[in-house]
Amino acid sequence: MAGDRGSGALQRLRDRVIDAGQCTNCGACAGTCPYLRPLGNRIVSLHACTLETGHCTVACPQLAAGPERDDAIPVSPLDRVLTAHCAKAVDPEDRTGAQNGGVVTALLAFGLMSGRLDGVLAVGGSPSAPTYGIARSPAEIRAMAGSKFSVFPTLAETHRIPDLSRLAIVVLPCQAEALRGLTTRRSTKPLVIGLKCNGALDSRVLQQRLRSHRAAAAPIRLDRGSSPGSFEIRRADGDMTPMDRFDGTAMTMPACAGCSDLLAEASDLMVGHDDADASGNVVLTWTRPGQAFWDAAVTAGRVKPRPLTELGLARLRREAHAKRQRAARHSTGPRHLDADNGSALWADVPG
Secondary structure, eight states: OOSOOOOSHHHHHIIIIITTTOOOOOOSSBTTBTTEEEETTEEEEOSOOOOSSOHHHHHOHHHHOOHHHHHTSOSSGGGGOSEEEEEEESSHHHHTTOSSSOHHHHHHHHHHHHTSOSEEEEEEEETTEEEEEEEOSHHHHHHTOSOOSSOOOGGGGGGGOSOOTTEEEEEOHHHHHHHHHHHTTSSOOOEEEEEOBSOOBOHHHHHHHHHTTTTSSSOEEEEEOSSTTEEEEEETTSOOSOSEEEEOGGGBOGGGGGOOOSSOTTSSEEEEEETTEEEEEEEEEOSHHHHHHHHHHHHTTSEEEEEOOHHHHHHHHHHHHHHHHHHHHHOSSSSOOSOOTTSOOOBOOOO
């Protein structure tokens, strides 16, 4: 962290979140304060600030979380799901480069082509060279396909957009929670597409691992391995032979250990991988706007859905319950502290 130590709201944010390793890199604080900026995939403090209250601490979900927010979360989050489906993208172009069934890509391309959306805020690039920004065409969305398995401070961009109503944002659960807090103070709200997440990899550590493979003839693709928490580095040219295998548990961000949200409950709709079909996705709709957008995409023939089976729902319930139990074990306050190196944590796939 740069700058003098100082005191006040910003220092509390540094002491309790950023310097304590509890920052999720959601980016909510950046842009609200002249002294906080996203630098690559991290938030840095440029100078000391003595204000006792500030937008940075209000925006941070790690400081804002507390018993009153936890009480609002139902014991079983799936009890309030509007619909649950398995699905795949219909257009082969939407599946190209996608991690699984291409549903996220298909939904966003549909939103842009139909005029429902003017832009999409998402992470693109490759796992070894990620970027984030606003895509305004289906071609740009398709170029962003595939998971980066890390979290980036994309929410910082929302502070520079006056009207969020025609924007979609692809987020992990921690970002969906932060975005919910941010948009309560805004007159317009975006469409929020959440991703199923059991923990995000520290992008700096991951990129160090990937650096030795950057000279590969084809771009690099990162896939989940056959065992929980494992990953395989592959070439993106269709060669399925792993260039490298590693256990991602030790790379998981410390802040993820106490996160209780598996299914992006604060989003409008959630997309995750389908355990029963590696080439498909599971889709949950949480809100009426999310349901309406999903129904429109289905009606337009952009995705091919089928109802999620009772077995699939039961599996999601077990996963969600296990993550909440893990978070409770690691929580010593309103949020979470230590990483659980004994548990399998990994970020899910956007597509």
